[in-house]
Amino acid sequence: MKELCSEADMSRMGLIRSLLENQGIETIVERSNELDVPAIPTLTPPRLDPVLYVVNEEDYERAATILQEYFQSEEVNSRTEVTCSFCGAMNPGNFEICWSCGKNVRG
Template identity: 35%
Template sequence: MKEVVRERTLIRLSHYQAVLEGAGIPTFIRNEALAHLEVPIPTFCPALCVVDDQDYDRAIGLLHESAEQAAKASTEDCLCPACGEINPRSFDLCWNCGAELA
């Protein structure tokens, strides 16, 4: 068991866990029950861990890749093939006409 990342909230950790589990890397969140402390103590913040230490380097690489893709998607726009409206790359459907974006 090796800690990959520690966060104050479970939202981001849950996303990271989904990325790693989707790639076949078994994980668990340590200190999950402590996420709701009123005054978070960094040592006890929830932490995403890989079960097998050998998956650590791959997990770090996948999380970096995921962050890069998210940053790129948030800065690019795409045109709707149906109406020509500009949409953020992170959208699956056009905000204007509801058509599926490529």
């Protein structure tokens, strides 16, 4: 088992996970144990974000590639703006709900 990434946003984590499992890569998500928080606060905050593990280490490289491609496409999407089909406001490409009128930007 090898740690692939940690992601605070559980819905995003779910997305990443299904992406990998669609490719036949077995994964496990574990929430960091809150008992690990040191009693004395340190400068480095304890990691409480859920961590995604690849179960079979031979899948790790493939998983890392898929993840990298996913992050890249996400970055491209967020750079492409979408015009709301209802009110005409410009929204970042990864927005589904218009920030201005609250409707689905793609109609």
